[in-house]
Amino acid sequence: MARVTWHRARTARLVLALGHGAGGGVEAGDLQALARVLPAHGVSVALVEQPWRVAGKKVAPAPKTLDLGWRGVWPVLERPGRPVIAGGRSAGARVACRTAAGLGAAAVLALSFPLHPPGRPEKSRADELLGAGVPTLVVQGGNDPFGRPEEFPPGPYGMVEVPHGDHGFAVPKRADITRERALEVITDAVAEWAVSLG
Numbered sequence: 100m101a102r103v104t105w106h107r108a109r110t111a112r113l114v115l116a117l118g119h120g121a122g123g124g125v126e127a128g129d130l131q132a133l134a135r136v137l138p139a140h141g142v143s144v145a146l147v148e149q150p151w152r153v154a155g156k157k158v159a160p161a162p163k164t165l166d167l168g169w170r171g172v173w174p175v176l177e178r179p180g181r182p183v184i185a186g187g188r189s190a191g192a193r194v195a196c197r198t199a200a201g202l203g204a205a206a207v208l209a210l211s212f213p214l215h216p217p218g219r220p221e222k223s224r225a226d227e228l229l230g231a232g233v234p235t236l237v238v239q240g241g242n243d244p245f246g247r248p249e250e251f252p253p254g255p256y257g258m259v260e261v262p263h264g265d266h267g268f269a270v271p272k273r274a275d276i277t278r279e280r281a282l283e284v285i286t287d288a289v290a291e292w293a294v295s296l297g
Contacts, residue, residue, distance in 0.1 A: 129238075186208030206296055236257045
């Protein structure tokens with residue numbers, strides 16, 4: 100069973116459901132930053148911990164099992180009666196893209212979409228992103244080894260680059276942007292996009 104942690108807006112227009120990646124949980128910095136900031140913009144945030152993490156397992160299951168867990172929690176996300184944006188980071192972004200149209204998601208937020216395994220650009224997962232079928236925003240680190248923004252194919256999605264960011268949006272000490280500013284780039288872009296949807 101998945102676990103949902105709500106960060107509710109006083110007057111919510113939308114719900115943003117955020118799943119985590121295969122190597123971490125809902126404590127990821129970008130997910131936590133969005134949960135802190137978006138409720139002030141009328142967006143309730145639901146952080147969704149996949150069943151495998153709730154069960155204490157260390158390794159994510161196959162994509163079909165991840166999708167099943169996400170579909171299972173969807174009725175809880177829809178219960179507030181607001182349009183739901185399906186979102187996630189890394190593997191969670193892939194799940195959101197694969198399931199959005201079938202679940203009736205209003206949009207998809209893909210954080211650190213893993214376009215390909217590091218060093219394996221020929222193993223592209225672009226079809227998952229391009230097949231989302233709903234308005235989609237990708238937020239990608241400029242130095243993400245799973246796919247830098249310029250590697251993404253043209254398509255019906257928006258792209259926000261976090262300068263110098265890696266797959267977890269960490270930035271090198273020598274960069275002209277701090278970790279705090281990198282998180283602001285993410286929260287500002289997502290807040291503006293979400294408000295434009297609803």
